[in-house]
Amino acid sequence: MSILVHDPHPLFAEALGRALEIRGHAVTTVDGLGDLSGAVAAFDPDVCVVDATSARPGLAEACARIRAASPAVGLLLLSGRECPWELYDARTVDAVVSKSCGTDVVDDTIRLVAGGGRTVVGWSRPVAVPAQRDAAPAELLTGRERQVLELLVHGFSTRMMAGSLEVSENTVRTHVQNVLSKLGVNGRGKAARIAVDLGIFTR
Secondary structure (H helix, E strand, O other), X not given: OEEEEEOOOHHHHHHHHHHHHHOOOEEEEEOOOOOHHHHHHHHOOOEEEEEOOOOOOOHHHHHXXXXXXXXXXXXXXXXOOOOOHHHOOOOOOOEEEEOOOOHHHHHHHHHHHHOXXXXXXXXXXXXXXXXXXXXXXHHHOOHHHHHHHHHHHOOOOHXXXXXXXXXXXHHHHHHHHHHHHHHOOOOHHHHHHHHHHOOOOOO
């Protein structure tokens, strides 16, 4: 899946980006404290991974802007110190992970968030969070995933979708798998039927 990693320290952002690429993700890294919502809108990631501590006090506003501009994107905060979950609107942030955790934990949490899940990981004090993002499955799809779903509705094969979207077949397969996961189905035909039944697209 596609990931946007934002951290003010280029070394950390690049290292995490490379580690996630090894695990099969398409990663874009952004350092500094620029316009996060603009970066998310430009790259249209499935999940945005953001450093939580160094961006304060502007992080809450940045997260709200990201959610307003891209409601379907998963938003994961990485914190090097205290758990910041209670500082932010639970409707905005999907997960908070301690930087003391390994990359495998970050990867697992990214996949959970991409499927609409929510969690806090890496602190001994339990934190109550809602189990699922308050949105319909179709609303969790990224713009690219909605394009893929529309092509599924019209019966496009993997090769045909790759040509239409000008991406590789492997990228198409990743998007299709993300669509199936978010819609909670295990077949392309079922995903297409859900899209038609919900009135998202028509055949």
